[in-house]
Amino acid sequence: MIKEGSPVILSVRDLTANVNDTPILKGLNLEIKAGEIHAIMGPNGSGKSTFSKVLSGHPAYEVTGGEVIFMGQNLLELEPEERSLAGVFLAFQYPLEIPGVSNLDFLRVAYNSRRKHLGLEEVDAFDFEDIIEEKLDVVKMNPAFLNRSVNEGFSGGEKKRNEILQMALLEPKLAILDETDSGLDIDALKIVASGVNQLSSADNAVLAITHYQRLLNYIVPDYVHVMEGGRILTTGTKELALELEERGYDWVVEADRVKAGV
Numbered sequence: 532m533i534k535e536g537s538p539v540i541l542s543v544r545d546l547t548a549n550v551n552d553t554p555i556l557k558g559l560n561l562e563i564k565a566g567e568i569h570a571i572m573g574p575n576g577s578g579k580s581t582f583s584k585v586l587s588g589h590p591a592y593e594v595t596g597g598e599v600i601f602m603g604q605n606l607l608e609l610e611p612e613e614r615s616l617a618g619v620f621l622a623f624q625y626p627l628e629i630p631g632v633s634n635l636d637f638l639r640v641a642y643n644s645r646r647k648h649l650g651l652e653e654v655d656a657f658d659f660e661d662i663i664e665e666k667l668d669v670v671k672m673n674p675a676f677l678n679r680s681v682n683e684g685f686s687g688g689e690k691k692r693n694e695i696l697q698m699a700l701l702e703p704k705l706a707i708l709d710e711t712d713s714g715l716d717i718d719a720l721k722i723v724a725s726g727v728n729q730l731s732s733a734d735n736a737v738l739a740i741t742h743y744q745r746l747l748n749y750i751v752p753d754y755v756h757v758m759e760g761g762r763i764l765t766t767g768t769k770e771l772a773l774e775l776e777e778r779g780y781d782w783v784v785e786a787d788r789v790k791a792g793v
């Protein structure tokens with residue numbers, strides 16, 4: 532859904548970041564405009580999850596250089612909660628369990644925080660039930676999951692579905708999906724993808740990190756990036772994902788070496 536002149540949602544320039552004093556991101560550049568769906572693929576350990584965690588403001592990751600501008604503001608200056616309120620949503624690779632906090636209460640607090648941030652009136656528990664019911668339908672989730680503690684005892688696939696429910700509710704400007712497809716059966720994959728597609732619009736953007744081309748049959752990307760060694764080595768269209776599926780990553784790494792004259 533690329534439109535000429537769409538506003539830039541995320542601009543990442545020469546981003547470098549360390550984990551435990553070890554450089555992981557080594558000069559990452561990426562620009563995402565409104566209405567676009569981007570996919571990042573790449574070998575294990577190339578820094579994909581690190582990138583998503585740096586964007587969400589995870590404290591274990593130290594940014595050592597570069598800039599990240601999200602909708603005109605310096606994202607790196609914002610606390611993780613502020614990033615979320617500003618409209619950055621990260622669907623985790625391993626969603627956290629929060630024992631003792633009901634999913635319904637958790638979702639209502641998150642929803643009201645975002646409304647407050649947008650200058651809108653908070654909704655009470657009664658009205659929230661109508662809102663959440665509509666969103667449950669997006670991910671075809673059984674309402675019984677609302678009364679359980681957040682993700683506690685949920686299966687891997689149920690946790691991922693719950694992440695997409697949060698996303699549908701919060702309507703972020705930038706949704707980052709970190710291997711949301713892993714652990715999903717075929718039907719759940721289609722439901723999750725359909726939830727993402729229903730959310731996707733000309734005003735927001737999606738960044739999907741995945742190992743599997745099959746997700747991209749359902750969430751069709753405008754751009755596919757290959758990450759290796761903490762950088763984006765190459766960018767293509769959805770056909771690139773098909774080529775990667777067939778040929779693996781070595782040829783991309785080799786082509787980058789030849790380009791760099793190494």
Ligand SMILES: Nc1ncnc2c1ncn2[C@@H]1O[C@H](COP(=O)(O)OP(=O)(O)OP(=O)(O)O)[C@@H](O)[C@H]1O
Nearest residue numbers: 550551555573574575576577578579580581582591
């Ligand atoms: N807390 C940490 N301490 C030490 N090293 C870490 C830590 N977190 C990540 N790393 C290292 O950073 C590198 C990049 O990891 P990351 O999880 O970002 O890769 P990835 O591309 O998402 O991999 P995968 O496809 O396997 O999920 C890896 O070598 C990993 O071991």
